[in-house]
Amino acid sequence: MPVNEFVVRVGGDTLEGGIIRTGEFLAHALARCGLEVFTFRTYPAEIKGGQAMIQVRTAEHPIYSHGDDVDILICFDEEAWEIHRQDFNPYGVLIYDSKFEPRNFPGTAVGYGFPFSEIAKIRLRNPVSKNMVILGVFSALFGLPKEVFEQLIRDYWGRRGEKVVSANITALNEGYEEGRKVEKRDQFRIEVRPMRDRLILSGNEAICYGAIAAGCKVFAGYPITPASDILEWMMEHLPHFGGTPLQVEDEITAIGTVLGASFTGAKAMTATSGPGFSLMTEFLGHAAMAEIPCVIADIQRAGPSTGMPTKSEQSDLYQAVFGGHGDVPRIVLAPSTVQGCFYVTVHAFNLAELCQSPVIILSDQSLAHRTETIPPIDLDKIILIDREVYDPIFHSENGDGYRRYRLTETGISPMAIPGQPGSYTAEGLEHDEFGHPNWDPENHMTMSEKRFRKLELALRYGEFYPGFEGFRWYGPRQADVGIIVWGSTAGAVREAIEMAEQNGISVAALHVSMLYPLHKEVVRRFITSMGRVLLPELNYTGQFAHLVRGETGLDVVSYTKVTGVPFKVREIYEAIKELAKETVAVR
Amino acid sequence: MAVSAEVRERYKSDLKPIWCPGCGDFGVLTATFMALGNLGLNPEEVVIVSGIGCSGRFPAFTTAYGFHSLHGRTMPVALGVKAANPNLTVIAVGGDGDTLAIGGNHFMHACRRNINLAYLLLDNNLYALTKGQASPTTLPAQTTDSTPYGSYENYVEPCALAILYGATFVAREFSARARKLAEVIAQAIQHPGFALVHILSPCITFFDTYDLYKQQVKELPPDYDPTDMHLALRYATDMEQRWVGVLFKTYKPTFEERIQAIREKAMQRYQGLTLQEMLNRRRV
Numbered sequence: 001m002p003v004n005e006f007v008v009r010v011g012g013d014t015l016e017g018g019i020i021r022t023g024e025f026l027a028h029a030l031a032r033c034g035l036e037v038f039t040f041r042t043y044p045a046e047i048k049g050g051q052a053m054i055q056v057r058t059a060e061h062p063i064y065s066h067g068d069d070v071d072i073l074i075c076f077d078e079e080a081w082e083i084h085r086q087d088f089n090p091y092g093v094l095i096y097d098s099k100f101e102p103r104n105f106p107g108t109a110v111g112y113g114f115p116f117s118e119i120a121k122i123r124l125r126n127p128v129s130k131n132m133v134i135l136g137v138f139s140a141l142f143g144l145p146k147e148v149f150e151q152l153i154r155d156y157w158g159r160r161g162e163k164v165v166s167a168n169i170t171a172l173n174e175g176y177e178e179g180r181k182v183e184k185r186d187q188f189r190i191e192v193r194p195m196r197d198r199l200i201l202s203g204n205e206a207i208c209y210g211a212i213a214a215g216c217k218v219f220a221g222y223p224i225t226p227a228s229d230i231l232e233w234m235m236e237h238l239p240h241f242g243g244t245p246l247q248v249e250d251e252i253t254a255i256g257t258v259l260g261a262s263f264t265g266a267k268a269m270t271a272t273s274g275p276g277f278s279l280m281t282e283f284l285g286h287a288a289m290a291e292i293p294c295v296i297a298d299i300q301r302a303g304p305s306t307g308m309p310t311k312s313e314q315s316d317l318y319q320a321v322f323g324g325h326g327d328v329p330r331i332v333l334a335p336s337t338v339q340g341c342f343y344v345t346v347h348a349f350n351l352a353e354l355c356q357s358p359v360i361i362l363s364d365q366s367l368a369h370r371t372e373t374i375p376p377i378d379l380d381k382i383i384l385i386d387r388e389v390y391d392p393i394f395h396s397e398n399g400d401g402y403r404r405y406r407l408t409e410t411g412i413s414p415m416a417i418p419g420q421p422g423s424y425t426a427e428g429l430e431h432d433e434f435g436h437p438n439w440d441p442e443n444h445m446t447m448s449e450k451r452f453r454k455l456e457l458a459l460r461y462g463e464f465y466p467g468f469e470g471f472r473w474y475g476p477r478q479a480d481v482g483i484i485v486w487g488s489t490a491g492a493v494r495e496a497i498e499m500a501e502q503n504g505i506s507v508a509a510l511h512v513s514m515l516y517p518l519h520k521e522v523v524r525r526f527i528t529s530m531g532r533v534l535l536p537e538l539n540y541t542g543q544f545a546h547l548v549r550g551e552t553g554l555d556v557v558s559y560t561k562v563t564g565v566p567f568k569v570r571e572i573y574e575a576i577k578e579l580a581k582e583t584v585a586v587r
Numbered sequence: 588m589a590v591s592a593e594v595r596e597r598y599k600s601d602l603k604p605i606w607c608p609g610c611g612d613f614g615v616l617t618a619t620f621m622a623l624g625n626l627g628l629n630p631e632e633v634v635i636v637s638g639i640g641c642s643g644r645f646p647a648f649t650t651a652y653g654f655h656s657l658h659g660r661t662m663p664v665a666l667g668v669k670a671a672n673p674n675l676t677v678i679a680v681g682g683d684g685d686t687l688a689i690g691g692n693h694f695m696h697a698c699r700r701n702i703n704l705a706y707l708l709l710d711n712n713l714y715a716l717t718k719g720q721a722s723p724t725t726l727p728a729q730t731t732d733s734t735p736y737g738s739y740e741n742y743v744e745p746c747a748l749a750i751l752y753g754a755t756f757v758a759r760e761f762s763a764r765a766r767k768l769a770e771v772i773a774q775a776i777q778h779p780g781f782a783l784v785h786i787l788s789p790c791i792t793f794f795d796t797y798d799l800y801k802q803q804v805k806e807l808p809p810d811y812d813p814t815d816m817h818l819a820l821r822y823a824t825d826m827e828q829r830w831v832g833v834l835f836k837t838y839k840p841t842f843e844e845r846i847q848a849i850r851e852k853a854m855q856r857y858q859g860l861t862l863q864e865m866l867n868r869r870r871v
Contacts, residue, residue: 031871199869212862218670239853241862244670244846249696253663256656260636260667263654264675268667282657290654373871379863418634418652418668418675425646425653436602436647 002187004035004060007067010134011053011084012076014044018131019076023054024371025135025156029148030058031200031373034193039371040066042565045225045310051083060193064337064491066370068568072142072188074134075102076116093186095137110186112141114178120171129171136175144190146176198373203341203363204271206374207297208233210345211269213379215386216295217243218261218268220254222276225309226365227299230271251276255283258294263426265389265417267349269295274303274316277323277360284358285324288451290426291405291413293352293359293387297345300364302564311564312366314487315539320360321516321547329451331355331458332516334362336490338372344513347468350385351461355454356415362515364538366566367488383465390416403433407446411453455517470514471522475501479508480583481576482530484523484556486512486544489536489567496572505580506531515544518551527554531583534559536572590617594624597650604648611788612641614762615709616648619678621769623651626776633676636665638690640682640716641790642709651678659690662697662706666842669702673843676776677704684714687723687743694745698752698781702842705775705782708745709762711790719793729794746823749783750816750835756782757819757835761804762789763797764831774833780841787829800829807832 010023020041027037035058044050057067069089075081078100088094090106098113105111114137120130132153139146149172157164201209208230211219219238221231231247238245243266248254254270261268272280277298287294300316302308320332331351335344341363348359390402395414404424406413413433416422429437430444462468475497485493490511500507510526512518527533527548533556535545542558549555559575561567598620606612623633633651637643639658646653656664665679679697686694686708697706713731714720720733723743730737749757756778760768768786775782787804789796805828812818819835840848857865 028871195871198871199866200871201869205869209862209866218667220667220670236853237857237865239846239850240857240860242850244850246666246670248663248666249692252660253666253693253696256660256663257667257670259656260654260664260669261671262667263664264634264668264671266671268671283660286657376870377866379866416652419632419672421631423631423650423652425655427647427655428657429655437644 003189003191004058004193006071006188007055007057007069008072008074009053009055009070009084009087010074011051011080013049013079014052015049016076016130017128019052020054022074022131022134023056025149025152026138027056027371028152028200029144030056030190031198032148032152032195033144033190034195035060036063036373037200037371038063038066040366040566041369043310045308051079053080053084064494065569066566068570076130078102093188095134095141112137112182119174119178124171124174126167126171129168132168132171133175133178136172137179139172140176140179141184142188142190145192146172196373197376199376200371200373201338202369202371203335203338203367204229204299204369205233206338206341207271207345207361207363208237209377210342211295211349212237212241213342213382214346214349215267215384216269216349217266218258219243219245220248220257220268220270221272222248222251222254224273224276226301226368227271227273227276227297230297230299251279252283255280255294255296259283259287259292262292262294263418267293267353269297269349271297271299273299273301274319275306277316277319281319281323284330285326285328286428287358288324288328288330289428291356291451292426293356295345295348295352295359295361297361297363299368300362302562308564310365312364312488312566313538313562313564314362314364314489315543315562316362317515317539317543317547320362327448327452329357329455330516331357331359331455331514332362333359334487334513334515335367336486336488336511336513338367338370339374340513341367342377346382347461347465350383350465351458353387354385354461354464355458356387356412357454357458362487364488385464388412388414390414390420390422392421401434404435405431405433405447405450407433407450410457411450412457459517459519470512470519472511472513473508473526474511475508476506477508478529480506480531481579482526482533483507483509483576484512484526484533484535484544484548485509486515486537489538492567492569492572493536495569496576499569499573500576500580505576507576507580515547518547520551523548524552524554527552527556532557532579534575534579536560536567536575538562538566590620591624594620598623598630600648600650602647605644606641607792609791610641611711611762611786611790612645612709614765614768615707615786615788616645618765618768618772619649619707621765622772622776625769625773628676632674633678634668635678635680636661636668637680638682638685640685640714641711642680642682642685643716645680659685659688659693661685661690662693665704666697666700666702669704669843670846673703678776679704679706681706681708683708683710683712683724684722687745694748695752698749698754698783700842701753701755701780701839703779703781705772705784707772708783708785709788710745710785711788711794712796713790713794715790715793731794742826744824746783746785746834747820750819750823754783755780755837755839756833757785757823758783758833759785759787759823759829759831761787761800761831763801767831771833778836780839803827803829804831805829807834
């Protein structure tokens, strides 16, 4: 559908500058035209230079993935064309800097070349305004009202003064006039729709807002791609909400600080990526042993080791679920949308408090740095859960003092907070109910059971937060093909199922957001209700597939990919089709 | 060293210390009780954070709140406690391996952050809980189970390090001088900023330094000026005489004061904006 439904990609060397901003402006402008938007970006790991790209998909209906083919490609340079032409819709539109001539250009596509660099450098004497010239051209070619961009420029640069604003508007107008001069030879266009009430946020921003909404008072972090923007946001905003954000010397300190703060009664979190999470695992065990609530957001990137820091992968599941020495109970949640990043963060704090346990949020680079239009968030509708605090009168002990690790049915023991009666030592050694070190064999059994008992309460979290399930079942109760999915891959799966249904394939999906503890019975029921079950995920070894097999004793077909970029809808659809053929053949 | 029954009752827990009889750490524990008693601190408003090693067990022997953390990670946890509630009195306890080997990185940043807490470094010149291996403060003449041919690394002097890292109060004492030690600990607790007390605390089992320190330990001269950093470094690094007393003292804004200043700036920037209003600003 060429009206209001297409994918735009902007590519170029970051030395040119402004590539990502061009895409961000486009996304905001399209959203202000009453459309839904969903972006995706990759950027080089180099400090300066290297190819970056941002993709913006728009539609009138909700969008769950960034789209497979690029309908409108904007190339700042020849290298960008060479990189992106493999994804270029042969019936699409290329807008390029006429300093180069695109080779192997499909005859079915439409190309518009403009001397962007020359216009910016020579005519405008403002080389950095090239991206605004491009937006002007875009406005003229596709009918996106120029006023929308003008207002965006004012909103974005208003604080920097009229001079900056007018320089950018001049560039925009220059591009607009250029665009009007050419004859339109394509069918893509924008029709403005009534404004929808939408927020536009990135996944990492949504985590930050979620943390503040949940009552986070201490944040500690260490810079790491792709989680650094969470640290930066917290450093700027958390003090305003009465909290303390800290950039510390390493990730060990980050998690240690979080535990110290939470022990002292503050809700606390850290955010990192795989390498940082690895450093945190010793303290993760301490949090489980000493029963200290904490939230760790792991914004996954391609590993192992330093890996591909700016590329996306879902390959930290093993370390999130199994990382640590000894038996370490923990809760692992995975958002799949920007909106989900907000709510999952709220749930993470609630679960940490409820179960006095570490909670890990598994996001990833593609989700962290994409922007989406999402429905408004009403903070009044959020339910907050606080830990059970020791009350010397209400929790009458047996006269022999406060038992920090009192054995209870749920495994939850009321927690004393420094400053109030009930002083105790938070203990990383195995301990008895009082927290006194204890190596008695029976005691280690009892206390291990106590700590793991809390995970059963985590599975019942929906009783505390109505509407939370930890999973969502899409499609029929029985189908030829089932898909189990987690994290950011869920979006492509949702669209692939629609495509499969339209093509007459019987398919259902189970999207799991609480990865650990796993709602085993639901997963088991899903697998046994489907002909074959596909489990697509962005890692090499099929990490969630392993977990599902281990937890349910049932098999799934693992479908993995490690190219650093998310699945395309078509890839998942093809896999469904293949599996459907096999299932039908067996039947 | 005698400590009044009243003080003992208030600060000593029911848990019996697991240290060897004669361990220097007993002296530190007693001195800490005395310091807390002299300052009249409520144990429920005191948090003692420790790492791993013989010194790691310290918090549980008191009636204060305790946090027995991980090897070397005393400072991260103490930082978190202070970040969450600056009104609490925080005492951090670490051994020489804890502080200078596995936790060496944190030690530097804790000093330069100038967190308002007292850090008791219980230095016994080796790893004792793991039964006698070399540490960064193992003495040149010392052999250990892990350095049977003697140490192949230089001794690290913690007081000099702390001064250069930006600590604002640096003292040294000997665990056998409990009354003096109690005075220094009380001063460290009261000092606004990061206060290191380097405590020579002999390990009676693996490397008994009582006799050595009895010879070497000497009080700072009466006219000693603790505000002179160069003088402090000279006295701190003297290995012939181990000078005890307050080696260095200065005043800089504390971590808590700096955080408060940041909070005020942020509140000024956002002018009472609620989270809901901030979110609503992100409307398209």
